[in-house]
Amino acid sequence: MRVGSRIARHLLGFATGGVLVFLYFPLFLVVAYAFNENGTQAWPPAGFSLRWIEEALRNTGLQDAFLTSLGAAFGATLIAMLLGTLAGLAVGRYKFFGRETISFAVIFPIALPGVVTGMALLIAFATIDLPLGMMAIVIGHATFCIVLVYNNVLARMRRLSGSLEEASADLGADSFQTFRYVTFPAMRSAILAGALLAFALSFDEVIVTIFVAGGVKTLPIWIFHSFRLANQVALVNVVGLAAILLSLVPVYIATRLTADTGTVGRT
Amino acid sequence: MAQTDVRLEQVTKRFHDVVAVDDLTLDIERGQFFSMLGPSGCGKTTTLRMIAGFEEATSGTIYLGDADVTNRPPFKRDVNTVFQNYALFPHLDVFENVAFGLRRRKVGGPEITRQVGAMLELVELPGYQRRKPNELSGGQQQRVALARALINHPRVLLLDEPLGALDLKLRKQMQLELKRIQTEVGITFVYVTHDQEEAMTMSDNIAVMRAGKIEQLGTPEQLYERPATEFVAGFLGVSNLLTGRVVAIAAGDRATAEIELYGGRRVRGPGEGLTAGAEVKVGVRPEKLRLAAPRDEATNGAAAAGSNLIEGRVIDASYIGVSTQYVVRLNGGQDVVVYAQNLETSGVAEQHPVGQQVRLTWQPKHTFVIAAAAPRPTSQGGSDE
Numbered sequence: 001m002r003v004g005s006r007i008a009r010h011l012l013g014f015a016t017g018g019v020l021v022f023l024y025f026p027l028f029l030v031v032a033y034a035f036n037e038n039g040t041q042a043w044p045p046a047g048f049s050l051r052w053i054e055e056a057l058r059n060t061g062l063q064d065a066f067l068t069s070l071g072a073a074f075g076a077t078l079i080a081m082l083l084g085t086l087a088g089l090a091v092g093r094y095k096f097f098g099r100e101t102i103s104f105a106v107i108f109p110i111a112l113p114g115v116v117t118g119m120a121l122l123i124a125f126a127t128i129d130l131p132l133g134m135m136a137i138v139i140g141h142a143t144f145c146i147v148l149v150y151n152n153v154l155a156r157m158r159r160l161s162g163s164l165e166e167a168s169a170d171l172g173a174d175s176f177q178t179f180r181y182v183t184f185p186a187m188r189s190a191i192l193a194g195a196l197l198a199f200a201l202s203f204d205e206v207i208v209t210i211f212v213a214g215g216v217k218t219l220p221i222w223i224f225h226s227f228r229l230a231n232q233v234a235l236v237n238v239v240g241l242a243a244i245l246l247s248l249v250p251v252y253i254a255t256r257l258t259a260d261t262g263t264v265g266r267t
Numbered sequence: 268m269a270q271t272d273v274r275l276e277q278v279t280k281r282f283h284d285v286v287a288v289d290d291l292t293l294d295i296e297r298g299q300f301f302s303m304l305g306p307s308g309c310g311k312t313t314t315l316r317m318i319a320g321f322e323e324a325t326s327g328t329i330y331l332g333d334a335d336v337t338n339r340p341p342f343k344r345d346v347n348t349v350f351q352n353y354a355l356f357p358h359l360d361v362f363e364n365v366a367f368g369l370r371r372r373k374v375g376g377p378e379i380t381r382q383v384g385a386m387l388e389l390v391e392l393p394g395y396q397r398r399k400p401n402e403l404s405g406g407q408q409q410r411v412a413l414a415r416a417l418i419n420h421p422r423v424l425l426l427d428e429p430l431g432a433l434d435l436k437l438r439k440q441m442q443l444e445l446k447r448i449q450t451e452v453g454i455t456f457v458y459v460t461h462d463q464e465e466a467m468t469m470s471d472n473i474a475v476m477r478a479g480k481i482e483q484l485g486t487p488e489q490l491y492e493r494p495a496t497e498f499v500a501g502f503l504g505v506s507n508l509l510t511g512r513v514v515a516i517a518a519g520d521r522a523t524a525e526i527e528l529y530g531g532r533r534v535r536g537p538g539e540g541l542t543a544g545a546e547v548k549v550g551v552r553p554e555k556l557r558l559a560a561p562r563d564e565a566t567n568g569a570a571a572a573g574s575n576l577i578e579g580r581v582i583d584a585s586y587i588g589v590s591t592q593y594v595v596r597l598n599g600g601q602d603v604v605v606y607a608q609n610l611e612t613s614g615v616a617e618q619h620p621v622g623q624q625v626r627l628t629w630q631p632k633h634t635f636v637i638a639a640a641a642p643r644p645t646s647q648g649g650s651d652e
Contacts, residue, residue: 027449161352163352166350169341170341172371173342185358214271
């Protein structure tokens with residue numbers, strides 16, 4: 001029993017290590033090549049250099065793509081926060097005819113293959129004469145970003161005792177004050193966590209974007225194109241490095257916000 | 268006449284086709300500690316929630332003082348509630364929780380600080396201002412919830428099983444504490460509980476509820492000594508109920524009924540409201556019964572002096588510290604519970620061993636008589652008041 005468990009422990013450790021290598025070795029390569037002096041993606045790196053980082057900072061095409069992605073993600077997240085929160089509050093708080101249907105309808109887009117969403121949006125935009133481009137990207141991304149905020153808000157609502165709002169009304173707060181001083185503060189961290197996930201999802205979205213972008217290049221599309229151009233492949237590694245670092249921030253914050261089960265709003 | 272703080276007039280609440288509160292009429296006087304007692308589903312919490320404004324009455328009128336508040340939302344009613352799960356705001360500290368009501372009424376900052384401090388003194392949590400609710404024990408959260416409600420000096424404080432989540436020892440302590448605080452602030456308390464002992468400990472008046480109606484309303488003593496229905500007799504404490512029939516009513520200063528028990532024995536009890544020939548249940552509490560050996564001199568004397576007397580055989584005796592609990596099977600076949608106080612020694616159990624023939628005596632004034640076979644006895648009022 002004891003001996004067996006020791007072997008099992010070693011095996012388990014070995015497997016864990018294997019999984020971690022499997023997950024992180026590719027990322028390690030991206031980071032390593034970002035500092036590769038000759039700018040190729042070949043092992044071993046020729047030497048350490050910051051030259052590609054400087055070059056990336058000067059590249060206007062890259063800058064435009066980055067700002068476009070940022071803008072699209074902000075727009076989509078804003079819409080998602082607003083609509084996702086309202087939908088979550090409505091479904092979580094009230095009983096009404098068609099509630100389950102609405103819940104399903106809001107969640108469904110995230111399960112839908114991106115190709116279908118992209119195609120459908122393209123057809124719809126053509127039908128209503130909405131030009132492809134930034135606006136189309138924002139709307140397209142929002143369709144599946146809403147789910148993330150909605151799910152977070154709904155989960156918080158379910159955990160939140162309904163008597164909190166009753167207590168607020170009991171203590172003299174009208175419905176607006178109750179929302180402002182009780183419901184919203186209790187929801188705040190859930191909304192924020194959902195928004196961060198929505199932002200991350202929108203920022204690297206490719207499939208739907210390809211359909212509705214028109215000529216606009218978001219960062220993922222820029223990377224996708226540049227990857228095949230020999231003179232830009234070094235920059236792609238730098239962008240990869242930047243993206244890895246940036247991703248750590250929202251993931252960390254989102255984990256902190258939602259892991260805190262007992263209370264809300266602790267920062 | 269004392270001022271009425273809460274008045275319900277023919278209030279009914281239906282949830283779809285379930286009647287939770289059924290044509291309830293009730294007056295609660297100012298300054299009372301008033302309890303609504305009953306099993307779950309009897310409508311006590313729904314009644315409380317209608318007074319608070321969380322539930323809308325299907326029909327009927329609710330008054331707070333002289334004001335008709337039937338259609339007012341909770342935030343426009345001069346009542347505050349202590350919730351079963353406390354419902355403290357998790358994102359606010361103790362100070363802001365307690366100050367919540369004052370802030371809504373735009374009370375000034377220094378005044379809020381002073382009042383919150385005083386209120387936390389009252390509930391014995393001074394210095395806890397900056398704690399978060401999740402850093403407090405259940406009992407402490409309970410006190411904060413109480414302070415948060417009382418700071419608004421409501422006309423009525425509503426308490427919905429507030430001690431339900433606490434352990435027994437803490438619950439006993441909080442019962443005394445609640446009574447102390449109520450006496451201190453002088454606010455009318457309306458208290459909902461399913462725990463008869465809790466209700467008896469604290470209340471000035473208790474409404475025993477069942478199936479949306481008030482079964483009986485009275486002081487703890489009235490309910491215990493003169494339960495009007497079998498349900499009340501069984502819900503508050505232990506009762507012995509013996510089937511019988513009224514054979515005669517002797518009028519007098521206080522009417523006395525002579526009742527023939529199943530098995531032929533005749534006993535006497537209060538006769539108000541009874542008619543000869545009526546089927547009744549004769550009730551007597553276990554601690555009112557005297558147990559004696561058949562040829563005990565004192566018992567014979569007592570019976571001669573007008574005590575009721577029945578006979579039976581001890582079938583169980585258990586020593587439970589402060590008293591010994593006997594079960595006596597009557598000659599008619601019914602079982603009666605007797606509590607004999609252990610005044611002398613623990614040897615009492617041996618005085619009446621299992622199998623012994625015994626006599627039980629009790630005074631007619633300790634008897635209560637309940638009209639039997641009345642499926643829904645008239646609900647209102649103590650019968651002898």
